[in-house]
Amino acid sequence: MLIPLLSHVQTKWRTLVLLAVSAPAALSCTTAQNVPFISGGAGFVTSTNGGNTTYIPVIAPELVASLGRHVLVESRATILDSFFPRGQSGYDHDAFLGLTYLQADVIASRHLTLVGGEFLTPFGTYNERLTPIWISNIEAAPLIFSIGTMGTASSLGGMVRGSAWSNNNVNIDYTAYFSGASTNQQFNAERSAGGRGSIYFPRAGLEAGFSVARLLQNTHENYAGTHLWWHPDGSSYRIRSEFAHAPHAYGYWVEADYRLARFGGEQSALGRLEPVFRMQQTFRSAPDSEDGLPSADTQQADFALDYNLPHEIRILSSYSRRFSSTGDRNIWQTGIVYRFLIPTWRGK
Amino acid sequence: MSRKIALFYAAFWLAILVPLLAQTSTASKPSKAAEHRSSHANATDTDRGERVFQQNCSRCHNAPQDFPSQISGTILRHMRVRASLSAADEKALLRFMNP
Numbered sequence: 001m002l003i004p005l006l007s008h009v010q011t012k013w014r015t016l017v018l019l020a021v022s023a024p025a026a027l028s029c030t031t032a033q034n035v036p037f038i039s040g041g042a043g044f045v046t047s048t049n050g051g052n053t054t055y056i057p058v059i060a061p062e063l064v065a066s067l068g069r070h071v072l073v074e075s076r077a078t079i080l081d082s083f084f085p086r087g088q089s090g091y092d093h094d095a096f097l098g099l100t101y102l103q104a105d106v107i108a109s110r111h112l113t114l115v116g117g118e119f120l121t122p123f124g125t126y127n128e129r130l131t132p133i134w135i136s137n138i139e140a141a142p143l144i145f146s147i148g149t150m151g152t153a154s155s156l157g158g159m160v161r162g163s164a165w166s167n168n169n170v171n172i173d174y175t176a177y178f179s180g181a182s183t184n185q186q187f188n189a190e191r192s193a194g195g196r197g198s199i200y201f202p203r204a205g206l207e208a209g210f211s212v213a214r215l216l217q218n219t220h221e222n223y224a225g226t227h228l229w230w231h232p233d234g235s236s237y238r239i240r241s242e243f244a245h246a247p248h249a250y251g252y253w254v255e256a257d258y259r260l261a262r263f264g265g266e267q268s269a270l271g272r273l274e275p276v277f278r279m280q281q282t283f284r285s286a287p288d289s290e291d292g293l294p295s296a297d298t299q300q301a302d303f304a305l306d307y308n309l310p311h312e313i314r315i316l317s318s319y320s321r322r323f324s325s326t327g328d329r330n331i332w333q334t335g336i337v338y339r340f341l342i343p344t345w346r347g348k
Numbered sequence: 349m350s351r352k353i354a355l356f357y358a359a360f361w362l363a364i365l366v367p368l369l370a371q372t373s374t375a376s377k378p379s380k381a382a383e384h385r386s387s388h389a390n391a392t393d394t395d396r397g398e399r400v401f402q403q404n405c406s407r408c409h410n411a412p413q414d415f416p417s418q419i420s421g422t423i424l425r426h427m428r429v430r431a432s433l434s435a436a437d438e439k440a441l442l443r444f445m446n447p
Contacts, residue, residue: 033417033418033419033420033421033422033442033446034418034419034421034422034425035416035418035419035421035422036419036422037419037422037423064422064423064425064426065422066421066422066425072422072425072426072429074426074429105425105429107425107428107429110434110435113428113429115429128430129408129430130408132409134409135408135409161429161432162432163432163433163434166434166436166437171432171434173432174432175432202399202403202404205403205407207407229407231403231406231407233402233403234402238407254360279360301360308410310413311413312412312413339412341412341415341419343416343418343419346418
């Protein structure tokens with residue numbers, strides 16, 4: 001099954017390989033600190049939903065290369081094979097190999113960065129910041145994840161972003177984008193436009209922001225969202241939350257995590273433990289079978305316990321209880337993820 | 349139904365109260381460090397870089413336990429785009445990562 005899939009994406013991957021091979025030559029004039037690197041995560045996760053267990057080995061490599069002083073090229077891919085129950089006995093599997101994003105960033109000035117290519121849709125915070133498997137505390141994305149991310153979570157076009165104004169007490173940043181429509185398997189995107197603005201108070205560790213987006217094809221729809229994050233200075237816990245509204249549904253999630261670093265430091269046996277709680281609710285205001293949200297009002301409580309082993313290995317485990325008029329269910333998830341970070345060459 | 353609601357709200361208050369309790373119990377150490385820093389009128393770039401690191405990078409992810417110095421510039425450029433760091437913060441962070 002993987003072989004036909006590979007032939008579809010051969011051209012795109014050839015581009016990536018060429019980029020990786022040619023980057024060292026292009027970078028011969030850069031300083032020793034600007035060596036390109038390959039980062040990412042490799043893991044094995046399981047998900048038991050309503051009694052059915054799916055096993056997923058996954059690897060998500062990320063290539064980041066500086067081209068001169070002002071240009072950065074970055075790309076992430078996801079390669080996984082999903083093994084799921086087939087009827088009464090046995091397992092079937094489904095392979096997936098795809099680009100998550102492939103973008104070029106031009107740092108034009110202190111306040112402006114131009115982005116072109118395929119990039120993560122900047123709506124809310126989860127898509128851009130928390131989707132990497134080596135970052136997320138709970139494997140499953142929030143229920144409202146599809147609101148504002150246009151179903152593909154990636155956009156194809158251009159984006160401007162940067163820090164509009166900042167000092168020691170406050171940082172105001174902005175993002176605005178336009179995406180064309182594409183049905184290409186690797187660069188799938190909807191025609192849309194949107195943006196995000198946020199204000200961050202570093203001393204308080206408090207960030208608040210809002211996002212807007214408009215789908216510009218088929219039925220034109222507007223999406224809006226807000227986010228609020230709190231990470232007190234000097235503390236090892238974080239609260240993150242988002243609210244998002246779409247024409248047919250809306251909802252929110254609140255996630256708190258606290259690494260038990262005060263018990264002997266982050267490297268102690270207990271200090272490596274990281275309990276996580278997430279609350280989320282979605283409300284259905286009109287039927288829509290394609291918006292990716294539950295078909296009825298849903299409440300979900302997620303309890304996770306993560307363990308940060310040495311050598312960049314994380315063990316993730318979570319239990320979720322979902323309440324809905326379509327049926328309550330338990331969701332169990334476990335996983336082990338290794339994060340790698342490798343320079344492409346030694347440098348000078 | 350009552351059990352469902354109880355579980356739901358228990359989770360909610362756990363999510364809110366556990367961090368708040370943790371905040372009050374760990375607040376003393378950071379505040380002493382902050383006082384120490386503020387007592388030095390001319391804080392070095394390394395101090396600022398450390399603060400920028402704590403305030404920006406660790407909001408989303410744990411820091412890599414170790415990484416080669418030759419990629420620090422590339423990491424910072426990546427972070428500048430992702431976290432919308434200012435140019436000054438980027439420089440301070442670079443000095444912190446390469447003292």
